[in-house]
Amino acid sequence: WLVIAVGLVRAYLAKGSYHSLYYSIEKPLKFFQTGALLEILHCAFGIVPSSVVLTAFQVMSRVFLTWAVTHSVKEVQTEDSVLLFVVAWTITEIIRYSFYTFSLLNHLPYLIKWARYTLFIVLYPMGVSGELLTIYAALPFVRQSGLYSISLPNKYNFSFDYYTFLILIMISYIPIFPQLYFHMLHQRRKVLSHTEEHKKSE
Amino acid sequence: RRHKPSAPEHKRDFAAHGGALSGSHNDTRSFFNFSQLVLSAGHLKSPPVLKHSKVTYFEVEILDVQSKRQICIVDKVPPSSTLLDVKQKFHKACPQWYPSRVGLQLERNGPYLKDSISIQSLAVSSIITLYFTDLGQQVSWTTFFLTEYTGPLLIYLLFYIRLSTIYDQVESTKNFRHPVVHLACFCHCLHYIRHLLETLFVHKLSGGHTPLKNMIQGCAFYWGFTSWIAYYINHPRYTPPSFGHRQVSFAALAFLMCEAGNHFINVALAQQKHSGSKACFPSPTYNPFTWLFLLVSCPNYTYEVGSWISFTVMTQTLPVGIFAFLMVIQMSLWARKKHKLYLKRFYPEVRRKAAMIPIIF
Numbered sequence: 001w002l003v004i005a006v007g008l009v010r011a012y013l014a015k016g017s018y019h020s021l022y023y024s025i026e027k028p029l030k031f032f033q034t035g036a037l038l039e040i041l042h043c044a045f046g047i048v049p050s051s052v053v054l055t056a057f058q059v060m061s062r063v064f065l066t067w068a069v070t071h072s073v074k075e076v077q078t079e080d081s082v083l084l085f086v087v088a089w090t091i092t093e094i095i096r097y098s099f100y101t102f103s104l105l106n107h108l109p110y111l112i113k114w115a116r117y118t119l120f121i122v123l124y125p126m127g128v129s130g131e132l133l134t135i136y137a138a139l140p141f142v143r144q145s146g147l148y149s150i151s152l153p154n155k156y157n158f159s160f161d162y163y164t165f166l167i168l169i170m171i172s173y174i175p176i177f178p179q180l181y182f183h184m185l186h187q188r189r190k191v192l193s194h195t196e197e198h199k200k201s202e
Numbered sequence: 203r204r205h206k207p208s209a210p211e212h213k214r215d216f217a218a219h220g221g222a223l224s225g226s227h228n229d230t231r232s233f234f235n236f237s238q239l240v241l242s243a244g245h246l247k248s249p250p251v252l253k254h255s256k257v258t259y260f261e262v263e264i265l266d267v268q269s270k271r272q273i274c275i276v277d278k279v280p281p282s283s284t285l286l287d288v289k290q291k292f293h294k295a296c297p298q299w300y301p302s303r304v305g306l307q308l309e310r311n312g313p314y315l316k317d318s319i320s321i322q323s324l325a326v327s328s329i330i331t332l333y334f335t336d337l338g339q340q341v342s343w344t345t346f347f348l349t350e351y352t353g354p355l356l357i358y359l360l361f362y363i364r365l366s367t368i369y370d371q372v373e374s375t376k377n378f379r380h381p382v383v384h385l386a387c388f389c390h391c392l393h394y395i396r397h398l399l400e401t402l403f404v405h406k407l408s409g410g411h412t413p414l415k416n417m418i419q420g421c422a423f424y425w426g427f428t429s430w431i432a433y434y435i436n437h438p439r440y441t442p443p444s445f446g447h448r449q450v451s452f453a454a455l456a457f458l459m460c461e462a463g464n465h466f467i468n469v470a471l472a473q474q475k476h477s478g479s480k481a482c483f484p485s486p487t488y489n490p491f492t493w494l495f496l497l498v499s500c501p502n503y504t505y506e507v508g509s510w511i512s513f514t515v516m517t518q519t520l521p522v523g524i525f526a527f528l529m530v531i532q533m534s535l536w537a538r539k540k541h542k543l544y545l546k547r548f549y550p551e552v553r554r555k556a557a558m559i560p561i562i563f
Binding site: 152153154155156157158159 | 441520521
C-alpha cells in the first residue's frame with residue numbers, strides 16, 4: 001500500500017494534476033486489494049480471531065469495486081471519484097497493517113493506535129462517497145453495453161440485470177454504512193478510554 | 203407468607219408462640235425461616251415420633267442473568283414438581299413471561315434446563331437459585347411449519363395465474379404454454395400440500411416452541427426462493443427442457459417416486475411404537491419405499507433432495523437448481539447431525555449406513 005501511496009504522489013508530481021491518476025497505480029492496486037482475500041482464509045482457518053463473515057463482507061465489497069466496477073467499466077477510470085476511494089483505502093490500509101505488525105511485535109506506538117481508531121472518522125465516509133460516486137458513474141455505461149447481463153429467453157431460464165444489481169448495491173449502503181460507522185465509533189471509545197485508564201493506573 | 207410447619211412438634215409450638223407476640227413477630231418468623239433452612243439443608247432424619255410425613259417445600263429464587271437482580275421467588279414448590287411447574291408459577295407472578303419464553307440456567311453460562319427436570323434433582327438446599335433469560339417471542343412448531351409451507355403454495359399459484367402486475371399482459375395472453383409449466387405447478391403444489399397434511403396429521407410435533415426470529419428467517423428463505431423460481435417457470439418467455447418429453451416424463455416420474463417415498467418414511471417415523479429412551483432405529487417394512495432405511499439413516503432427507511433435483515431437471519431452470527443446491531447443503535448438515543446422534547444411540551445397526559446418500563455420504 002505504501003507502493004500505491006508513493007506511486008500516487010509521484011504521478012501527481014509528474015503530471016501536475018490529480019486527474020486520471022488511476023492508471024499509474026492500476027496494477028499494484030489490483031494485486032494488493034485482491035491479496036486481501038487471504039485475510040478471509042486466515043479467519044476461516046482460525047489464525048486470526050476475527051469473524052469470517054464480517055471480514056469476508058468487507059474484503060468482497062472492496063474486491064467487487066476494484067474488479068467488477070472500476071476494471072470492467074473502462075469509462076469510469078478517469079473519474080475523480082476513483083481517486084477519492086483509492087486515497088481513502090491507501091491511508092486506511094497503511095495504518096491498519098502497521099497496527100497489526102506492531103501489535104504482533106508487542107511494541108505498538110500509541111500514535112498508530114490513535115490513528116487507526118480516529119482517522120476512520122474522515123476516511124470512512126470519504127471512501128464510501130468515492131465508491132458510491134464511481135458506481136453511479138458506471139451505471140449509464142452498464143445499461144448501454146448490457147455488461148454482465150443475461151436476458152430471457154435462454155436455455156436455462158435465467159436472467160440477470162447488472163444495472164439493477166448495481167442499484168441494489170448502492171441502496172444496501174444505506175443500512176450498512178451507519179451500522180459499521182457507529183460500531184467503529186463504539187470501538188474507539190472502548191479502546192482509547194481503556195488505554196487512558198491503563199496509562200493513569202501506571 | 204404463611205409457612206406450613208414442617209418441623210417437629212416443639213418448633214411448631216414455638217412458632218405459634220412467636221406468632222402471638224406482635225413485637226418480635228418478624229424476628230421470630232425470620233428465625234423460623236432460618237431454622238427450617240438449617241433443618242432441611244442438613245437432611246436430618248425425622249425422629250420416629252412424628253406422626254405426619256415431612257414434606258420439604260423448596261423455594262426457587264429467580265435472578266435476571268445479566269443484572270443478577272432478583273426478579274421473584276417462587277415458593278412452596280413441592281419436591282415432586284418439575285421445572286415446568288416452576289415456570290408456570292413464575293408466569294402467574296410475572297404474567298408477561300409465559301413458560302415457553304422462559305430460559306432458566308443453573309449457572310450464568312450453563313445450558314438451559316429442560317422443562318422435565320425435577321426440582322428434587324436440582325436442589326442442594328431448600329432454596330434454589332436459577333438465572334432467567336427471556337428467550338423472546340415464541341411460536342409453536344405447528345404454527346411455524348404451517349406458515350412456512352402455506353406461503354410457497356399460494357405464491358406459486360399467484361405466479362401461475364399470471365397476475366398482470368408481474369408479467370406483461372400482452373405477451374402472457376399471446377403465448378402458448380408448454381405442458382411442462384402445468385405439470386410443474388401441479389408437482390410444486392403437490393409437494394407443499396403433502397407437507398401441510400403431514401404437519402397436521404402425521405408428524406408428532408413435540409408441542410415445543412421456537413423463537414419467532416427463526417420463523418421469520420425460514421419463511422423469508424422459502425417464500426423468497428419460491429417467488430424467484432415461480433417467476434421464471436411461469437414466464438411467457440419460458441424455454442421448455444432441451445430433451446423434450448423424455449426429460450420431462452423421466453423427471454416427473456422420479457419426482458412422484460420421491461414424494462411417495464418421503465411420505466412413507468414420515469409415516470414410518472411417526473408410527474414408531476416407542477419413543478424417547480426406548481426408541482429403536484426404524485426398520486424397513488414390506489413397503490419398497492422404506493427399504494432405503496437399510497442403506498441410509500435419514501431417508502426422508504434423501505427423498506426431499508431427490509424431489510428437488512427431479513424438479514430442477516423437469517423444468518430446466520437455473521434458479522430451481524440453485525434452490526435445490528442450497529437444500530442439499532441444508533439437508534446434508536441436518537442428516538450429518540442426526541447420523542451422529544444415531545451412531546451414539548443405535549450403534550450396531552447404524553454403523554454401515556450412510557447419512558443421507560447411499561454409500562457416498
